[in-house]
Amino acid sequence: MKRRILIFCTLLAALGLTAFGVMNWNDQEAHRAEAASNEEIAMNEPVLGPKDKEIFTDFIYDVGPRFSPIKKTKVDGAKAVSDFLDADVVASMASVQSVGILLFENEKLTEVLESGTTAALTDRQLQLLRSFDYSTNFVVRADYRKKNGNTGILVSDYSTPHMTIVPENQAEYAQGKEVLMTYLKEESKEIWANVDPEKLQPAKLFFRVTEQGTVEVIRLDRTSGYPEVDEKMIQLISDLPGSWIPAKNAAGRPVGQELVVSFGLMGC
Incomplete structure (x- = not known):
């Protein structure tokens, strides 16, 4: 067993x-x-080689005034800070504490040039604003009190709209903005082949469209971090085919206007 x-x-x-x-x-x-x-x-x-790697192409994102455009006729006719603020900001304001007007020059804010303590602009503020020419970049800073939406208690807040003074009719590329953007993108493709998006910076290229519709005073105010890219963009604006329709003031007379090509990564 x-x-x-x-x-x-x-x-x-x-x-x-x-x-x-x-x-x-x-x-x-x-x-x-x-x-x-x-x-x-x-x-x-597929194995991507040096020639097959993805090219960074999302680099040109605007051609126009430096900041939000505001017509000179509106600036000259302004009476109160509300003429420069968004409607929702104005609606939320319970009281105004101070209003300052600052110039934006060389990509930097200057000190407050003229200040006031009411919603109505002072005579000196009005005089300063009316002295601004086309393509002037400026900021209106409004410090105010508003009701907190949850508690109803008054709290401090501020608004700093950045604006660029433009003529009544802005300068236009005769073939249209879409054609202009396409030209800049297509003609600069190759130069972007070796760009590292991690090192790319937002760049600003300024140029002036004259009363005759020609381009002059091309200047790079902020580099993309790649000199060869900057040089290519300058060359493209210099050799831009086609023509420009010059800007016109309220009286219908041609005037010069500065425009900006913003390229690189999105930025201020």
Whole structure:
């Protein structure tokens, strides 16, 4: 009897080892199949070489005034700070604490030139605003009190709209802005082949459209971080085909206007 039990136990152990070996073999085969599949997928995927790598092309995002355009006729006719603020900001204001007018020059804010303490602009503020010429960049800073939407308690807030004075009719590329943007993008594609988006910076290229519709005073005010890219953009504006329709003032006379090509990454 003991001998039979011993034989039976031996058979069970042998069967267990066999089953384990089969399962282990199946598991190894599954891993081999998965590895082969992954290797096949990897082999079928295209390998991007230096000439095939994706070119960064989302770089030109605007051609126009430096900041939000405001017509000189509106600036000359302004009476209160509300003439420069968004309607929702004006609606939220309970009281005005101060109003300052600042110039934006050389890509920097100057000190407050004229200030006041009421919503109505002072005579000196009005005089300053009316002295601004076309393409002047300026900021109106309004500090005010408004009701908190949840508590109803008065809290302090401020608004700083950045604006550029433009003529009644702005300068236009005769072939249209869409054609201009397409030209700049297509003609600068190759120069962007080696650009690293991580190192790219927002750049500003200024130029002036004269009363005769010609382009002059091309200047780079802010680099993209890649000199070859900057030089290419300057060259493209200098050699721009087609013509410009000059800006006109309220009397219908041609006037000069400064425009900005913003390229690189999105920025201020």
